[in-house]
Amino acid sequence: TQLLEQSPQFLSIQEGENLTVYCNSSSVFSSLQWYRQEPGEGPVLLVTVVTGGEVKKLKRLTFQFGDARKDSSLHITAAQPGDTGLYLCARSGNTGKLIFGQGTTLQVKP
Amino acid sequence: EPEVTQTPSHQVTQMGQEVILRCVPISNHLYFYWYRQILGQKVEFLVSFYNNEISEKSEIFDDQFSVERPDGSNFTLKIRSTKLEDSAMYFCASSSQGKSTDTQYFGPGTRLTVL
Numbered sequence: 001t002q003l004l005e006q007s008p009q010f011l012s013i014q015e016g017e018n019l020t021v022y023c024n025s026s027s028v029f030s031s032l033q034w035y036r037q038e039p040g041e042g043p044v045l046l047v048t049v050v051t052g053g054e055v056k057k058l059k060r061l062t063f064q065f066g067d068a069r070k071d072s073s074l075h076i077t078a079a080q081p082g083d084t085g086l087y088l089c090a091r092s093g094n095t096g097k098l099i100f101g102q103g104t105t106l107q108v109k110p
Numbered sequence: 111e112p113e114v115t116q117t118p119s120h121q122v123t124q125m126g127q128e129v130i131l132r133c134v135p136i137s138n139h140l141y142f143y144w145y146r147q148i149l150g151q152k153v154e155f156l157v158s159f160y161n162n163e164i165s166e167k168s169e170i171f172d173d174q175f176s177v178e179r180p181d182g183s184n185f186t187l188k189i190r191s192t193k194l195e196d197s198a199m200y201f202c203a204s205s206s207q208g209k210s211t212d213t214q215y216f217g218p219g220t221r222l223t224v225l
Contacts, residue, residue: 092211097155098145
């Protein structure tokens, strides 16, 4: 199966807390992308990870690609209300088609 | 900054009617996509399009769906006879290279409501 499973589905935390969301698959993928989607808008690409074990940082966001390239995580340090949104992982096929996970809805309360 | 635009933002239609959703991709992009997101569910791939041809389509993209690039700027999704279950957000996306690591830029979506 090429399904991507994200966990948790929902996360509600206080401002300043740290959090990690996960994206898992039983299949190996050549690359994985993380998107953020706000209500009423389309997904916006945050990062693409390609190499097993790769770590990428985007300000307070840290993305990791598993060594076996079957899983990935997104860690947010000191979450802020502006981080609230739907976080999606997606894998891409040869034609560019994206297969998305079901997403993690994050709410950061002030 | 260039962006993908979509019109209308919200379309309400009666079951059985035809709808056309419009998208203007980023001007120098060559690869175009439609996705849909039923309320509370994940974003699902519908179709990819390159060089005036469908590159790949999903099981959802049956004979009721068609895509077209009628001119140099627009990319349309037509649903011939809408069903209640077609109610969803429809997102258009475009990219420059169509590779698996390429960035797809998404439009803001069209909310389709079928009554």
